[in-house]
Amino acid sequence: MTDTFAAAPALVLDGDALDPIGGGGALVGYARVSTTGQLLDRQLLALREAACQKIFSDKKSGKNVEREELHKCLDYLRPGDTLVVPALDRLGRSLQDLIAIVAGLRKRGIGFRSLHETLDTTTPGGRLVFHVFAALAEFIRELIVDVTNEGLAAARARRQRLGRPPAMNAEQIRQARALLTRPDESVSSIARMLGVSRSTIYKYVPEIGTGRGQLDAGEA
Known part of the structure; x- marks a missing residue:
């Protein structure tokens, strides 16, 4: 299975950064609801109206890594195809996860389109938006690391015990x-x-x- 859930790479704007990726192949849809009680009908209708030839769907939380139908969908895609989702939050568990999946598609020459946000990496404008997202995700990751390291350093400076407190004082x-x-x-x-x-x-x-x-x- 293709490793599409690897960490998103750092943003690099090369000469081909805004060239469209994907397009010309099949439109493949993916839909997801968080619980079995929710209905997929509206998402499936939107994907059919977007002319998706094949649609995969999961009824699981976005936090659940084992999204079997998503894995099947990603394996099904071929270079030139475009993955279509009703909205960005249907695909990724987080911004970092979303960027990682789209980056994996890019490496394989597969496009990505989100209907609700009208994002489309098969167009220069859509690619630009995702480069901005990737830069933001990288900035947030580095900020969290910096804040965590500062907190640990401050705790060590105060000689504060790190980890679980002792069972007996x-x-x-x-x-x-x-x-x-x-x-x-x-x-x-x-x-x-x-x-x-x-x-x-x-x-x-x-x-x-x-x-x-x-x-x-x-x-x-």
Whole structure:
């Protein structure tokens, strides 16, 4: 199966950037609704009126990677064909996903058309719009990376612990050690008192030793 869901490439405007891609082949439609309770009728009608010779459709959320009919549709397309969708949100799960799919079609010499947004990569104007989309997607990706790195750097500067907090803090460990010196206190009772599990007590207070562990084993 063609890898059409790879990450979208960085925007490069070469001399042929606005040359039309696709056209002259078959018009192939793709429709999607998010749930089985929704109807595809309006989307299918729009695709038929756009003269699509073959139509594929999914009844799954855009977040669901396993869109079987979309995969079949992409495999069916040949150079010169044009993929037609009722609207952009019917094809991609996100802007980045949409750009990745259209970029994959471009590499294969396949056009793309969205009826609602009147975008058509088989025309210079449509290609220009998608180059703008690709630039925006790349900008957003880089911005997210920059913000994330800045946040991590700030946390490290504050010596802030990253990741999940520990199951027991220093005060709980101190209390556990103090209570374990009392012969009438068991590991199980101390764990209940501190709101943790017996295994957590053994993890954070390893000096308990196997003797105390064997003594309390029958209580769990």
